Amino acid sequence: MRLRIILASIVLTMASTAIAKDYHYTTVKGDPMQARIxxxxxxxxxxxSVxxxxxxxxxxxxxxxxxxNDPAETTGLAHYLEHxxxxxxxxxxxxxxxxEAPLLDSIQNRFEIYRKITDAAKRKAYYHQIDSISQVAAKYNIPNEYDKLMASIGSEGSNAYTSNDVTCYVEDIPANEVDNWAKVQGxxxxxxxxxxxxxxxxxxxEEYNISLSNDGEKEYDALxxxxxxxxxxxxxxxxxxxxxxxxxxxxxxxNYFKRYYVPNNIAICMAGDMNPDEVIATIDKYFGDWKKSDNLSRPEYAPVKNLTAAVDSTVTGLEAENLMLGWKANKASDLQCDTLDVIKSILYNGQAGMFDLNLNQNMKVQYAGAWFENLNDYSEFLLQGGPKEGQKLEDVRALMLEQIEKLKKGEFSDDLIPSVINNMKLSYYTSLQNNKDRANKFVESFINGIDWKNQVDRLDRISKLTKKDIVDFxxxxxxxxxxCVYKRIGEDxxxxxxxxxxxxxxxxxxxxxxxxxxxxxxxxxxPIQPKFIDYKKDLTFGKTSKGLPIIMKQNAEDKLFNLQMRYEFGNEADVRYSHAANYLDLLGTDKISAEQVKQQFYKLACNFGINVNGKTITVSLSGLAENMPQAVALAExxxxxxxxxxxxxxxxxxxxLKNRxxxxxxxxxxxxxxxxxxMYGTYNSVRNDLTADQLKNTNPANMLALIKKLSNYKHTVLYYGPATEKQLNNLITKEHKTATKLADVPVNKPYMEQQTPKNEILLAPYDAKNIYMxxxxxxxxKFxxxxxxxxxxxxxxxxxxxxxxVFQELREAxxxxxxxxxxxxxxxxxxxxxxGTTFIISQNDKMMDCIRVFNEIIDTIPQNEANFNLAKQSLQKQLASMRxxxxxxxNSYLNAKEKGLDYDINRRIYNALPSVTLKDIVDYEKQNMASKPYRYIILGDEKNLNMNALEKIAPIKRISTKDIFGY
Structure with missing residues (x-):
């Protein structure tokens, strides 16, 4: 009997081995992502990618x-399908x-009739029929089940997007939920x-309505x-x-779905903690039987001719004037795109490009920028600029084109191209820390038909570009x-x-x-075992030789660093500091010019800046760790x-003043x-600023003095990077000069949230087709x-x-x-x-419906035990897989400290989750949100709002644009 069992086991093992599938994949030598395709x-x-x-x-x-690929008679179709x-x-x-099926068929057929009816009365009557049948079909509909499925596995960021060449579906899942995710997606x-x-x-x-107020989108479409x-x-x-x-x-x-949503037109792109052998087997299990299309095609169009002369156009809207220039380029898979991407950074990189130094640094325009967009059929090289007060758009155009001519003549620093390439390398290796960026690289490669080897070799290729190559190109x-498209102010x-x-x-x-x-x-x-932060174990707390507190975390993973000097005061104490920090960005020293400062930081592949918010000031440096000593010396x-x-x-x-x-x-x-x-009244983060007269009458020497004396206040050194505490201490002691005795920081006068003892309505004006509320x-x-x-x-x-x-009631239903x-x-x-707050953007004539539904679900929270358990399960899985x-x-330690905590609050939440009941959250909502007075803050066009209905809720206080901005 025992022998038979052993033999049977051997046979089963051999059979299992025989049917095991060998999944072939390709790799590229030297790929930092070690991608398997x-x-x-x-x-x-x-x-x-693991x-x-x-x-x-x-x-x-x-x-x-x-x-x-949208049919010309039903544009927007790909985006509809995404939804x-x-x-x-x-x-x-x-x-x-x-x-449900025959009702859905009836709705489909009726929409085919409805879309051809032109008479307004007939359309309204026929739409009523569609609405009535939809009501019957909806009896069988279970809205948001997909969202519930993703919530149940602890997915985050459930979303999708559609563009010219791609429709992409997005999920961020726990590593142990691949099988469930693949089953749903399959x-x-x-x-x-x-x-x-x-x-x-x-x-x-409603998404379309939002786009109507975005003049940048209209400008881009016109271009x-x-x-x-x-x-x-x-x-x-x-x-x-x-x-x-x-x-x-x-x-x-x-028909569109059947044509394009086929396996040989789709890629699954994944990056994170996984066993690739197990993942590919799981994907094959749920997607492998999906039938390919033997007739896959797409509409093809005659080649687009190059423009032979500049062509101008104009769009109008309420937003600030600017202009956009664009040149047609080759498709994304063409190696020309490498060169154009480098040229983009030569012109504009936010620090030391030609636009940065010659136009923005010298304030010859309000702003000027460049970017490159690669598409499947063609690509685009784009410029955008805004005028200073009194400056014509045509002048901005001339100044940007002047820089293009300097580029063509090679009138830029010989150090610029090597610096651009070093910073592109820094950006690339930084992106590898992020699963999203890794997976996005896969999407770009697949959609644009770029061979993965070309992606991997890209940095090597651009490293070989010379100044002559750039100028000739x-x-x-x-x-x-x-x-050229001019965006001018006017009614659309x-x-x-x-x-x-x-x-x-x-x-x-x-x-x-x-x-x-x-x-x-x-x-x-x-299950995934959670790992919460223990601040005492996960961070190192020390002091420099001069007594400055240090909070640090050593980085053993890569060669990047982040160094900050943090001061516990900000605009709430003295609003001048934000302007002083911005002013410093425009200055050089007694020995090097402002342009040279930018060039040197960019050459080091390091970023330097001062960030001022309401409560803190942070002097920051980040970039390549090998260059940190030089960067610190330069910053000091x-x-x-x-x-x-x-x-x-x-x-x-x-x-x-122009930006205001x-x-x-x-x-x-x-x-x-x-x-x-x-929320805060007249003293808030938007209004708390220097007036125009105060700015004009300020002595800039006083502004600069604020920055020069900053290091004499008490502050903390924050560091993440490869240096040891001793190495960091030595560098800070050597380079960071402070007073012998540090002064206490100025005291913040905090922006305080106002209470809402009664219903109120604040109405601010904006002429648009929708409201924000x-x-x-x-x-x-208190907490x-x-x-x-x-x-x-x-x-x-x-x-x-x-x-x-909220989402189910206001959007789905x-x-x-x-x-x-x-x-x-x-x-x-x-x-x-x-x-507590609510938020919605909706069409003007839907405002009262939005208010009514919000009040209904706030005052009587819909209760469902299954949905509650799903929410709890989702949160539990998110917290368990969070790192x-x-x-x-x-940053987590500092945030906890601001709340008066010395521990990771997520640990407390996770441990208490099993005991939380539906009754608990219903009681919580009743205590904190239900049947309470609210302040309705509405931005909209009064002429198109139901003011009579609004006044029945509470008296309306009209606040002007000057009221809300303070200028």
């Missing part, structure tokens, strides 16, 4: 299609697929079902229309036209073959108001779930020996200012660490993401917004108070 039998590409810093994996599923991919499949998202990409269509249309349209006149890059946008958005075709979307590439006549459709809210069906969700939620995986030289330049101060003040006026024209900036006013409540409660676990689960359940009550959220800020810093590393350990 697989191609499954059905053509599916899989890119894997990074064990934390037990998580960044995943991208990239489809090689985007708005370039619909979150609606479920034949296995999840529905409680009864058989009963089903999603093979069995997608379009449901919840008409409410999702409204969410997409592409000139450069690519008969190619989709120029003839259609990713978001689509207003007409097409309101007349969609489900049939076209399905520039003379061939840059001519009068460019497009192309914006048209569309009334909100009469949508009946679909049920959220919180009590329903698919078997698929239940299986994933209850699946058992080997600048700090001690900077030379006053009266002209630079005068020009700086003019730039500040430009900021007042931006919708988001207005909302930021209105929110600060509504937050509801703010504060009753003066109680014991409440942190319940608060964390509440935010995960109620309003902190897509799998929440009613299509009121592109995004909506609510949050209770329960962990303020010492001496500050907790508060705080590098400089973030020091």
């Amino acid at each position: 697989y191609t499954l039998d059905n053509g599916l590409k899989v890119y894997l 990074n064990t810093e934390k037990p998580r994996i960044q995943t991208y599923i990239a489809v090689r299609t985007g708005s370039r 619909l991919m979150f609606k479920g499949t034949t296995h999840f998202g529905s409680s009864n697929l058989q009963k 089903d999603r990409f093979q069995n997608m079902v379009i449901r919840g269509f008409h409410t999702e249309l409204e969410a997409v349209y 592409n229309a000139i450069i690519f006149p008969k190619h989709p890059y120029g003839t259609q946008t990713t978001i689509g036209t207003q007409e097409h958005l309101k007349n969609p075709s489900i049939l076209n979307i399905k 520039a003379n061939k590439f840059f001519g009068n073959n460019y497009a 006549k192309n914006q048209k108001k569309i009334d909100k459709p009469q949508i009946t809210a679909i049920p959220t069906n919180r009590d329903k779930s698919s078997q698929f969700l239940r299986d994933i939620t209850s699946s058992e995986v080997k 030289n600048v700090l001690k020996n900077a030379k006053v330049d009266n002209t630079a101060w005068k020009n700086y003040v003019a730039m500040v 006026e430009d900021t007042k024209k931006e919708q988001r900036s207005n909302f930021t200012a209105a929110k600060a006013y509504g 937050t509801m703010y409540h504060n009753e003066g409660k 109680n660490p014991a409440e942190a676990p319940v608060a964390a689960v509440f935010n995960e359940y109620f309003g902190g993401g897509m799998n929440t009550v 009613r299509g009121l917004a592109y995004s909506a959220s609510a949050y209770y800020y329960n962990m303020p810093i010492k001496n500050h108070t907790q508060y 705080v590393t590098k400089m973030n350990i020091i």
Whole structure:
């Protein structure tokens, strides 16, 4: 009997060995990412890179299609489909697929009729039919099941994006959840079902509304229309036209899905803590049977001709004037792109490029920049600039083109190209620390058809470029073959108001779930053991020879460093310091010019700057550790020996005042200012600044004196890098000169959150098709660490993401917004108070609906035990797989200290999670948010708002643009 068992075991082992699949992969010698590239039998590409810093994996599923392939009669289709991919499949998202299917077919057919109706009354009547049938179909719909699936495995950052050539689906998952993730994604990409269509249309349209106020997008689209006149890059946008958005075709979307969503047109890109052999087997298990397309193709277009002369165009809008220039380049896989990327940094790198030094440093323009965008069919080299007060856009254009001519003549420093290449290397190796950046490199390679060896060899190739190579190339590439778009201030006549459709809210069906969700939620995986920070063990605390406190973490992983001098005061104590720091950036010393300072830091591949916020001032240096001693010496030289330049101060003040006026024209900036006013009153971070007269009458020598005396205040040395404590001490002692006895820092006068004893409405003006709104409540409660676990689960359940009550009710059920959220800020810093907020961007005529729904779900929080357990499970898995590393350990300690803690609060939350109940979070919400007075902070156009309905909530206080900005 025993012999038979042994023989049977041998046979089974041999059989298992015989059927084990050998997955072939390719690698590239010298690849720092050690990427493995697989191609499954059905053509599916899989890119894997191992990074064990934390037990998580960044995943991208990239489809090689985007708005370039949209049918001309239904632009925006690729982006629509991206949204619909979150609606479920034949296995999840529905409680009864058989009963739901004919209703979905009916909705599809009716949309084909609706999109061709032109009479407004008939359209409204017919849309009512669609809405009615959608109500019946919605009985079987289980909204947000995809989000619940991802929450159940502890995924973070669930999202997707669509561009010209790509549609990409994004998840950041715990390392032990690969099987569940692959099971969901395999089903999603093979069995997608379009449901919840008409409410999702409204969410997409709200996204379109947001874009209407972004003049930069309009400017870019107008530029592409000139450069690519008969190619989709120029003839259609990713978001689509207003007409097409309101007349969609489900049939076209399905046909598009069948054509492009096939394995031989898709890549799975993953980077993180994994066993590649196990991961590829898992992917094959769930994607391997997916049938490839034998007829894969895409629309092809005639070659786009080069411009033979400069072509100008103009767009209008409320935001500040600027202009954009663009040249057509070869496709992304062409090696020409290497050279253009280097040229981009020669012109503009934020420190020592030709634009940086010759235009921005000398303040000849408000700003000037360059960037390079590589696309599948063609690429673009782009310039953008803004005018100073009284300067014409044409003058800015001339100044930027003048720098192009200097480039063509080789009139730039011989050190610039080697410095650019060194900084590109620094950027590349820094990016390898991040799983997102690694996976993004895979996406770019796949979508643009770039051989991975070319990606790996790129730094070597550009290192061989000489000044002559650059100059010769520039003379061939840059001519009068460019497009120019002027962005001028004025009314955009192309914006048209569309009334909100009469949508009946679909049920959220919180009590329903698919078997698929239940299986994933209850699946058992080997748990990840959490690792929380122990500040005493994970950080080194010491003092320099002169008594300066040191907080450091040694970096044994790479050759990068981050050194900071931190002062415990900021703008709340003296707002002059932010201007003094900015002024220093424009100055040289008694021996080297301002331009030379920038050039030397850039040559060292190090960044130097002073950051001033409300509570702290930080003098920072970072970059290549081997150059840290020289960088510290240079920084100290600048700090001690900077030379006053009266002209630079005068020009700086003019730039500040112009920037203030430009900021007042931006919708988001207005909302930021209105929110600060509504939460903090007239003394807040936006309004607390020097007046125009104060700036003009300031002696710049006094500003510089503030910086020169800074090191005589008490401060702390923060360091992350390869140096030992002794080496750091020796360097700081040698280079960092301080007073013998350090003075106490000035005392901050903190911005304090206001309480909301009664309902109030603050209305700030902005002429747009949508409103920005937050509801703010504060009753003066202080931080109680014991409440942190319940608060964390509440935010995960109620309003902190897509799998929440707020998102389901305002977007999924009613299509009121592109995004909506609510949050209770329960962990303020010492001496500050907790508060709750909501946030939404919505169409003007949906404002009262948004307010009504927010109040309903706040006052009576919808309760569902299964969703609560899911939120708790998601949070538990996120915390277990979270790792705080590098400089973030020091930042975590400082943040905890600001809250009065000496331990990692996440440990307390994690340990308490099992005992948190649904009743706990319902009680918590009732105590802190429900039936409370709120301050409604609204940014919108009063002419298009329902003011009568708004006044029934509370008296309206109108606050002007000057009120919220203070100028």
